[in-house]
Amino acid sequence: MAEITQLIHKYLRHNKKFPLVFCPGCGHGIVLGSLVRSVHALGLNKDDVVIVAGIGCSGRIAAYVDFNTVHTTHGRALTVATGIKMANPKLTVIAVMGDGDAFSIGGNHLIHAARRNIGVTALVLNNFIYGMTGGQCSSTTPEGAYSHTSPMGQLESAFDIVELTKAAGAAGVSRGTVYHVKELDALVADALSRPGFNLVEALTPCFTQYGRGNGFKSAVEMFRWLKDSCLPIERFEKLEDRTGKIPLGSFVRRDIPGLETRYAAMCEGVRRKKGGAA
Amino acid sequence: MSGADSRDSAAKGAMAERNGNGGGNGNGNGQTLARYEIRLSGLGGQGILTMGKLLGQALALGHGYYVTQTQSYGPEARGGASRSDLVVSSEPISYPKTEYLDLLVALSQEAAASYYSYLKPRGTLLVDSELVRQSPTNVFLGLPFTRLAREKVGVAQATNVVALGAVAYLLPFARIEAMRKSLKTALPEKIRDANVKALNLGYQEAKKHFGQPITLPDPAGEGESNGVRMDLTDIMAED
Amino acid sequence: MTAPRKKHREAFLLGNEAVVEGALAAGCSFYAGYPITPSTEIMECMAKRLPHVPDGVFLQMEDEIASMGAVIGASLAGRKAMTATSGPGFSLMQEQIGYAAMTETPLVLVNVMRGGASTGLPTSPGQGDVQQARWGTHGDHPIIVLSAADVPECVEMTVTAFNFAEKYRTPVILLLDEITAHTREKIDLPEPGDFEIFSRLTPTMPPEWYKPFEETMRGVPPMPPIGSGYRFHVTGLTHDALGFPTSRPEEVRALTERQFRKIDRFFEDIQLVEHVGTADAEVVVIAYGCVARSARLAVRQAREAGVRAGLLVLKTLYPFPRRHVEPLLRSCRLAVVPELNMGQLSREVKRVNEGHTVVRTINRIDGQIITPSQILKEIA
Numbered sequence: 101m102a103e104i105t106q107l108i109h110k111y112l113r114h115n116k117k118f119p120l121v122f123c124p125g126c127g128h129g130i131v132l133g134s135l136v137r138s139v140h141a142l143g144l145n146k147d148d149v150v151i152v153a154g155i156g157c158s159g160r161i162a163a164y165v166d167f168n169t170v171h172t173t174h175g176r177a178l179t180v181a182t183g184i185k186m187a188n189p190k191l192t193v194i195a196v197m198g199d200g201d202a203f204s205i206g207g208n209h210l211i212h213a214a215r216r217n218i219g220v221t222a223l224v225l226n227n228f229i230y231g232m233t234g235g236q237c238s239s240t241t242p243e244g245a246y247s248h249t250s251p252m253g254q255l256e257s258a259f260d261i262v263e264l265t266k267a268a269g270a271a272g273v274s275r276g277t278v279y280h281v282k283e284l285d286a287l288v289a290d291a292l293s294r295p296g297f298n299l300v301e302a303l304t305p306c307f308t309q310y311g312r313g314n315g316f317k318s319a320v321e322m323f324r325w326l327k328d329s330c331l332p333i334e335r336f337e338k339l340e341d342r343t344g345k346i347p348l349g350s351f352v353r354r355d356i357p358g359l360e361t362r363y364a365a366m367c368e369g370v371r372r373k374k375g376g377a378a
Numbered sequence: 379m380s381g382a383d384s385r386d387s388a389a390k391g392a393m394a395e396r397n398g399n400g401g402g403n404g405n406g407n408g409q410t411l412a413r414y415e416i417r418l419s420g421l422g423g424q425g426i427l428t429m430g431k432l433l434g435q436a437l438a439l440g441h442g443y444y445v446t447q448t449q450s451y452g453p454e455a456r457g458g459a460s461r462s463d464l465v466v467s468s469e470p471i472s473y474p475k476t477e478y479l480d481l482l483v484a485l486s487q488e489a490a491a492s493y494y495s496y497l498k499p500r501g502t503l504l505v506d507s508e509l510v511r512q513s514p515t516n517v518f519l520g521l522p523f524t525r526l527a528r529e530k531v532g533v534a535q536a537t538n539v540v541a542l543g544a545v546a547y548l549l550p551f552a553r554i555e556a557m558r559k560s561l562k563t564a565l566p567e568k569i570r571d572a573n574v575k576a577l578n579l580g581y582q583e584a585k586k587h588f589g590q591p592i593t594l595p596d597p598a599g600e601g602e603s604n605g606v607r608m609d610l611t612d613i614m615a616e617d
Numbered sequence: 618m619t620a621p622r623k624k625h626r627e628a629f630l631l632g633n634e635a636v637v638e639g640a641l642a643a644g645c646s647f648y649a650g651y652p653i654t655p656s657t658e659i660m661e662c663m664a665k666r667l668p669h670v671p672d673g674v675f676l677q678m679e680d681e682i683a684s685m686g687a688v689i690g691a692s693l694a695g696r697k698a699m700t701a702t703s704g705p706g707f708s709l710m711q712e713q714i715g716y717a718a719m720t721e722t723p724l725v726l727v728n729v730m731r732g733g734a735s736t737g738l739p740t741s742p743g744q745g746d747v748q749q750a751r752w753g754t755h756g757d758h759p760i761i762v763l764s765a766a767d768v769p770e771c772v773e774m775t776v777t778a779f780n781f782a783e784k785y786r787t788p789v790i791l792l793l794d795e796i797t798a799h800t801r802e803k804i805d806l807p808e809p810g811d812f813e814i815f816s817r818l819t820p821t822m823p824p825e826w827y828k829p830f831e832e833t834m835r836g837v838p839p840m841p842p843i844g845s846g847y848r849f850h851v852t853g854l855t856h857d858a859l860g861f862p863t864s865r866p867e868e869v870r871a872l873t874e875r876q877f878r879k880i881d882r883f884f885e886d887i888q889l890v891e892h893v894g895t896a897d898a899e900v901v902v903i904a905y906g907c908v909a910r911s912a913r914l915a916v917r918q919a920r921e922a923g924v925r926a927g928l929l930v931l932k933t934l935y936p937f938p939r940r941h942v943e944p945l946l947r948s949c950r951l952a953v954v955p956e957l958n959m960g961q962l963s964r965e966v967k968r969v970n971e972g973h974t975v976v977r978t979i980n981r982i983d984g985q986i987i988t989p990s991q992i993l994k995e996i997a
Contacts, residue, residue: 171852183690435629438803447801472913
């Protein structure tokens with residue numbers, strides 16, 4: 101407990117009113133914890149860490165942590181994060197987004213951030229629903245699931261965040277859940293320490309807006325569902341019947357220098373050529 | 379931000395133009411020039427826009443005149459008709475576009491036909507005599523620019539620069555050395571020699587065939603409105 | 618005032634290229650954009666120039682929303698940053714303009730106006746974005762909107778735009794039109810010392826004392842670059858002095874009022890106009906952008922024809938320079954507002970007129986410039 105207290109004192113804002121805005125049973129606080137523990141484990145200086153968040157429940161995380169924090173508009177976190185990273189490559193820039201943020205309204209920014217491999221860590225809190233606006237379906241809401249805007253069941257199919265980001269060219273893509281906390285900590289820390297664009301999808305239940313309408317009796321039951329349906333990718337691949345199962349772990353680890361590094365090298369080359377010619 | 383908020387006295391007020399960055403003192407070769415309007419026109423691919431930029435740069439930087447250069451953009455600028463307009467003056471230029479042309483260079487039949495009506499009375503029409511088969515008037519100057527470029531320079535793409543040489547001769551306030559310098563600074567080394575050759579060719583041919591350069595209408599110095607018709611009831615055709 | 622002028626290098630440039638010269642002279646080191654006619658030369662020129670500028674960054678983003686996002690991020694990280702666009706892109710940028718205004722993030726946005734609504738007339742001039750520049754993003758917000766009429770002014774007003782952005786912590790919109798952007802003229806390439814250059818003030822107090830959105834003498838709080846040891850929260854939500862979201866009425870009011878006051882108190886500095894023979898004028902033309910050039914010639918011709926005409930060129934469109942316009946409306950018998958739209962700035966002129974004089978508009982929306990003779994017909 102003592103260590104947790106220390107982390108709370110060091111990384112959470114004293115002048116911000118607590119408790120968090122999150123509902124009882126929400127997994128977002130666990131992702132926040134994972135983020136803090138990863139930054140701590142890597143020994144990063146708080147002054148060098150920038151959290152850029154979007155809109156929604158996940159976006160509120162930015163206000164609580166004692167880093168440089170920017171709460172942007174819906175879907176635009178990655179655009180601002182890109183500007184910050186290019187302007188000052190020494191900073192560790194983390195974009196915290198929800199599924200609506202990252203893959204619906206901000207979907208274009210996400211695939212381009214992955215394609216250009218800007219040195220930003222994307223932490224996507226996927227709860228399959230628009231929580232803050234009151235439970236409307238998102239682009240990750242499973243087919244058939246109920247929400248206020250899919251009262252007869254979702255007709256459209258859901259994005260697979262991992263596959264999409266992989267295809268767009270990201271240096272690193274991984275998936276964890278708020279039930280498998282140790283593993284999630286490791287995935288976040290790994291993403292933070294690697295070059296290029298690294299995305300971590302964190303499955304985090306929303307009992308209030310998603311669970312209640314889709315047959316879950318309690319938040320605990322949703323965590324149990326995570327426990328039962330998610331398994332490490334190595335075991336997942338050996339399964340004969342993968343129905344309803346979700347693989348966890350690291351899916352891609354490519355060694356691609358971030359755009360900021362490649363850009364600096366290009367400028368260096370340009371200036372050296374000019375200097376040599378003069 | 380000097381002059382951003384200055385209230386001129388009424389006496390000189392209406393005449394005074396901004397004296398900020400415009401900077402040119404208009405006496406490159408000592409000739410004072412009222413508003414003089416030029417249109418270079420032809421087909422896309424004839425290098426009209428490059429010609430406009432080269433001429434404008436030479437007159438603005440090499441001669442110290444005030445110059446505004448505008449051009450047709452977009453789909454109009456590719457294929458189809460192409461044109462570049464210049465206004466040249468010893469004084470700062472207010473209206474940047476051309477209204478009534480002093481010199482129209484037409485390298486295509488279509489251009490000669492479309493733009494002839496914008497020429498001032500006694501304005502000069504210069505055409506490619508082989509491409510413009512049917513001049514809208516019998517008062518015009520012509521040289522086979524395209525054939526000269528192809529046969530004497532060996533590069534058909536130098537047509538525009540041959541024409542530029544002729545313009546350099548015709549404009550009494552233009553100096554060929556400044557044109558040459560503009561050409562040298564603006565073009566890549568690879569094509570520089572051919573273009574200088576083309577410029578000189580155009581200049582010499584014009585000298586041989588046209589006799590004297592253009593005579594400017596009136597000793598200038600009365601301001602840029604000098605060259606514009608003053609009939610207040612007369613509204614431009616394009617209005 | 619500026620230092621004595623040295624011998625300058627001259628260049629024969631497009632208005633768009635001159636914007637780049639102005640931006641670099643003002644200390645711009647970051648550009649993010651998305652290509653769109655007729656602003657593209659600004660972006661292309663930046664792509665060539667910025668890699669040679671120390672720490673210069675050029676980015677082509679996936680759209681105009683992203684471009685503004687990157688510019689905001691760079692500005693938060695301490696850079697002088699800009700983007701450029703035209704009508705359709707300007708519409709996409711509105712969301713982020715609001716964010717920049719709310720978070721008081723300095724930046725410069727150049728909008729080269731084309732004709733028409735929607736895709737409209739991509740290669741023809743227009744001035745139809747004037748009201749959008751003021752009120753395009755939702756909610757009450759302060760903003761500064763400038764214009765330029767010729768190529769040397771493109772340099773000067775871009776520098777001014779950066780200065781205002783930095784001084785007042787606000788997005789500044791520079792409205793050009795296709796004519797101004799695509800006219801080539803000679804400029805003196807700016808040398809260090811030609812212009813007074815402002816840079817935002819950064820805090821000097823210890824980080825734990827710093828309140829990022831606190832009331833100050835000027836109404837403009839100091840702004841540290843992200844990563845300099847001052848850790849604070851930035852949000853587009855209505856926020857308190859510490860930057861945290863609030864909906865308490867007194868805090869909401871304090872924020873909005875300060876954001877307006879920081880501009881309102883400095884009208885004298887911000888509202889730039891040029892008077893041409895207005896002192897004794899009985900007919901006054903009020904114009905901006907390329908139309909101001911036509912008006913200049915028309916007014917001169919009217920004077921030669923014996924009409925006491927004058928011209929007020931607006932370099933600042935918003936905050937609307939009422940203190941310059943209103944006295945003229947009181948003293949003239951006719952005010953003429955020519956513009957390349959159906960009547961946008963003339964709304965402001967009519968608003969401050971209050972029955973003093975006759976306000977006549979000349980509106981042209983066919984993609985052609987208003988000619989001197991068109992104006993002359995109205996005033997002579």
